[in-house]
Amino acid sequence: xxxxxxxxxxxxxxxxxxxxxxxxxxxxxxxxxxxxxxxxxxxxxxxxxxxxxxxxxxxxxxxxxxxxxxxxxxxxxxxxxxxxxxxxxxxxxxxxxxxxxxxxxxxxxxxxxxxxx
Amino acid sequence: xxxxxxxxxxxxxxxxxxxxxxxxxxxxxxxxxxxxxxxxxxxxxxxxxxxxxxxxxxxxxxxxxxxxxxxxxxxxxxxxxxxxxxxxxxxxxxxxxxxxxxxxxxxxxxxxx
Numbered sequence: 001x002x003x004x005x006x007x008x009x010x011x012x013x014x015x016x017x018x019x020x021x022x023x024x025x026x027x028x029x030x031x032x033x034x035x036x037x038x039x040x041x042x043x044x045x046x047x048x049x050x051x052x053x054x055x056x057x058x059x060x061x062x063x064x065x066x067x068x069x070x071x072x073x074x075x076x077x078x079x080x081x082x083x084x085x086x087x088x089x090x091x092x093x094x095x096x097x098x099x100x101x102x103x104x105x106x107x108x109x110x111x112x113x114x115x116x117x
Numbered sequence: 118x119x120x121x122x123x124x125x126x127x128x129x130x131x132x133x134x135x136x137x138x139x140x141x142x143x144x145x146x147x148x149x150x151x152x153x154x155x156x157x158x159x160x161x162x163x164x165x166x167x168x169x170x171x172x173x174x175x176x177x178x179x180x181x182x183x184x185x186x187x188x189x190x191x192x193x194x195x196x197x198x199x200x201x202x203x204x205x206x207x208x209x210x211x212x213x214x215x216x217x218x219x220x221x222x223x224x225x226x227x228x229x230x
Contacts (some may be wrong), residue, residue, distance in 0.1 A: 006160075042222075042223075043220045043222050044206070044220045046219070049217060093161070106218060107163075108160040108162070108163075109160050110159055111158070113158070
């Protein structure tokens with residue numbers, strides 16, 4: 001089956017620093033990748049949709065200058081949390097939609113837990 | 118039984134019994150629905166899906182029912198096992214629009230051995 005990986009699986013950083021999270025589709029090409037954020041005991045909230053080779057589309061209320069998304073290839077998207085603050089501490093999950101596959105099918109990564117001190 | 122409060126709604130079920138998890142979706146134009154299982158500290162795992170032209174779909178030990186009239190979705194798990202303990206999310210998608218999936222609030226399933 002289609003596998004999506006994320007790196008790192010967890011990260012602790014100091015307030016004010018930037019953190020980059022990678023999302024990779026391992027055995028398929030993904031034209032579209034999605035980034036979600038999940039706070040404890042809450043649902044997944046879509047942050048942005050990234051299409052390979054174009055700018056990401058951000059959901060309302062998500063600061064594009066704070067959460068930089070790059071989807072430079074069909075197998076890699078990155079999310080950079082710039083100038084991270086404690087309130088950015090969360091579980092970040094990516095998903096990928098396979099090129100040429102069912103348009104609705106998303107494969108989820110294992111998530112990255114971010115703790116900002 | 119079910120409980121709703123400051124935490125996720127929780128459904129406690131005896132091992133071997135059947136579980137029914139309910140979900141109300143918001144967009145009447147949604148035409149594709151998915152159930153995901155999320156274990157602690159992990160990403161969501163696909164369980165089963167259903168399109169709006171169906172009202173029931175069965176998988177292995179799982180059945181999804183869709184009632185478009187009242188915008189309600191349910192997941193039935195037969196012979197619930199301890200490994201079924203997790204948080205379950207329903208998700209909706211409108212294929213004619215932006216193609217993004219919107220997640221529901223989630224239900225925590227606790228299986229009592």
